[in-house]
């Protein structure tokens with residue numbers, strides 16, 4: 270079983286929004302889409318752009334720096350073949366969101 274850490278209250282993240290949190294010192298972008306939470310690295314695989322500040326359309330986030338796009342359900346880029354950012358497991362208990370430590 271992975272270790273989970275509490276990162277935010279569910280009420281802190283509105284639908285189709287993100288919050289950047291820290292998991293063991295690493296910045297993680299936490300998104301809420303259709304009532305579910307997803308967590309990927311906040312650091313773009315291209316040049317380190319801030320994924321959690323990107324434009325979100327359903328499950329696709331676009332990096333604000335050079336527009337690489339990632340599916341937040343998998344961490345895989347849909348615009349650049351083979352590009353990927355780390356994906357984190359997420360769970361919700363009561364009103365808290367937890368992210369697994371890799």
Ligand code: FES
Pocket residue numbers: 313314315316317318319332333334335336337
């Ligand atoms: S840093 Fe994200 S697309 Fe360039």
